[in-house]
Amino acid sequence: MHPKVRTACDRCYVLKERCQRATPSAECGRCERLGLACSTVRPVRPVGRRAHKKYGTDKRPQRTQPKTDQILTGLSDHDPEEKALLSFLLVQPGSLDHFVVCPSFQAEQQHSLAVQLPTLPLLKDAFLACAATLKHLQSGNADDLDAEASIRYISKAVNALRSLPASCLQDAAVYHQVGSLLAFSIHSSIGAGVAEISRYCLSAASSIYNEVESGAHTDPWQSFLILQETMDCILYRQKPTIRINTSASSVVDRRLGLCLPLLPHYQDLCVISNSILYAADVNELARLQKQLDDIRRVVEPWQPPNMDQLLERFESAEIVHLLAQAKLYRLGALLLGHRLRYPFGQQDAQGQIWSREIFMELEMAKRVTKRTMRFVTLPFVIAAVEAQGELLRLQALQLVHDCVDQYAPSLQKVTKAFLSRIWHERDMNLTTCWFDSTYKPCPILNSINGS
Numbered sequence: 030m031h032p033k034v035r036t037a038c039d040r041c042y043v044l045k046e047r048c049q050r051a052t053p054s055a056e057c058g059r060c061e062r063l064g065l066a067c068s069t070v071r072p073v074r075p076v077g078r079r080a081h082k083k084y085g086t087d088k089r090p091q092r093t094q095p096k097t098d099q100i101l102t103g104l105s106d107h108d109p110e111e112k113a114l115l116s117f118l119l120v121q122p123g124s125l126d127h128f129v130v131c132p133s134f135q136a137e138q139q140h141s142l143a144v145q146l147p148t149l150p151l152l153k154d155a156f157l158a159c160a161a162t163l164k165h166l167q168s169g170n171a172d173d174l175d176a177e178a179s180i181r182y183i184s185k186a187v188n189a190l191r192s193l194p195a196s197c198l199q200d201a202a203v204y205h206q207v208g209s210l211l212a213f214s215i216h217s218s219i220g221a222g223v224a225e226i227s228r229y230c231l232s233a234a235s236s237i238y239n240e241v242e243s244g245a246h247t248d249p250w251q252s253f254l255i256l257q258e259t260m261d262c263i264l265y266r267q268k269p270t271i272r273i274n275t276s277a278s279s280v281v282d283r284r285l286g287l288c289l290p291l292l293p294h295y296q297d298l299c300v301i302s303n304s305i306l307y308a309a310d311v312n313e314l315a316r317l318q319k320q321l322d323d324i325r326r327v328v329e330p331w332q333p334p335n336m337d338q339l340l341e342r343f344e345s346a347e348i349v350h351l352l353a354q355a356k357l358y359r360l361g362a363l364l365l366g367h368r369l370r371y372p373f374g375q376q377d378a379q380g381q382i383w384s385r386e387i388f389m390e391l392e393m394a395k396r397v398t399k400r401t402m403r404f405v406t407l408p409f410v411i412a413a414v415e416a417q418g419e420l421l422r423l424q425a426l427q428l429v430h431d432c433v434d435q436y437a438p439s440l441q442k443v444t445k446a447f448l449s450r451i452w453h454e455r456d457m458n459l460t461t462c463w464f465d466s467t468y469k470p471c472p473i474l475n476s477i478n479g480s
Contacts, residue, residue: 038067118160119143127436130403131347134283155207158182158214179218201234205250220439224261227254231270262299269296286351287333288358328362346398353394361408372461384415401431414463443470
């Protein structure tokens with residue numbers, strides 16, 4: 030006897046509505062009544078509860094996680110404090126919650142760290158800095174001793190970074206990994222210097238790739254560094270160090286999820302923004318405006334790849350966040366390009382539409398999953414700048430805690446100050462574009478002023 034299969038059409042399935050139709054190939058009553066196209070494109074599955082399979086960022090079988098006793102044995106030569114921190118980083122479930130876009134990536138992230146144990150002397154201080162930062166975040170206590178421990182390890186790791194070799198592809202991967210751990214820890218503990226670390230590591234790794242062999246080189250640590258640098262480039266209208274290659278379209282990134290393919294467009298917008306500053310004539314400006322049009326034509330209809338794999342790889346709440354994150358970055362790119370073309374006061378209505386869509390997506394995702402989203406700082410800030418009216422701006426400030434990286438408390442404080450200044454300058458007609466503002470945030474200076 031063949032098992033009964035699910036017969037709901039795609040629209041009813043997504044909306045969780047009852048789907049009534051005579052046969053699986055017939056049009057359902059709901060779609061017929063609403064005049065909608067009724068189809069079943071997704072794979073049809075047998076009725077019944079199914080176990081969720083969790084994979085990494087590709088279709089290969091999940092790699093074996095190093096056993097806890099093996100990891101602890103490898104740490105036996107370290108002093109008790111260091112061993113406790115490394116054990117927390119590499120073994121304890123949930124320790125990497127702030128460092129990945131959704132929980133399914135935590136085991137994979139721990140695996141990628143644990144396999145580096147043979148080279149731990151080279152990476153130890155970066156590991157310890159990240160571990161101290163994560164443990165401090167998980168505890169929720171503002172303990173100065175924890176912050177001091179993080180800064181101490183960061184200082185040692187920066188010195189180690191300067192002495193890293195640069196001769197082979199493995200060295201380039203180490204630069205990306207150390208740089209990511211440092212950038213994360215610095216953002217949380219200090220607040221300044223993240224962009225400099227990111228540029229240094231991206232440049233060093235890029236030079237290795239160019240010397241060793243040609244072709245595309247990506248690893249799961251690179252995107253975090255590029256994201257940090259891109260946010261800085263947008264704010265200060267600078268050109269990125271390198272342009273990320275996203276030819277591996279099957280990848281679901283640990284930080285950027287499904288929207289990794291959009292990151293090159295953000296980098297291109299950075300280049301255009303920088304070029305507009307130095308455009309010498311009308312023809313050059315026209316060429317740049319055409320580039321903005323080209324980006325919009327690609328980004329506006331963009332849909333995330335690998336949609337059919339999500340049900341097999343992630344839990345339902347994670348799927349909601351991954352899809353929402355992809356939509357936020359798509360809308361953010363459109364809104365950023367819009368503001369490069371039109372100053373404040375021109376075409377504001379379209380900017381308001383995209384801004385409100387971003388806010389609605391953030392609110393809906395949290396309402397459905399009861400959990401805040403990770404790594405959406407960039408599209409949130411782009412949308413928040415557009416907020417007009419006291420109520421909408423108050424809502425934006427209240428969303429900072431949820432939407433700006435929670436591992437970086439100084440960044441949250443700076444974001445609130447930055448938005449308040451931009452809104453004031455816009456209302457007083459002191460600036461025509463938020464990345465031309467007279468106010469550029471510095472976490473260190475703001476923390477001093479605040480104290």
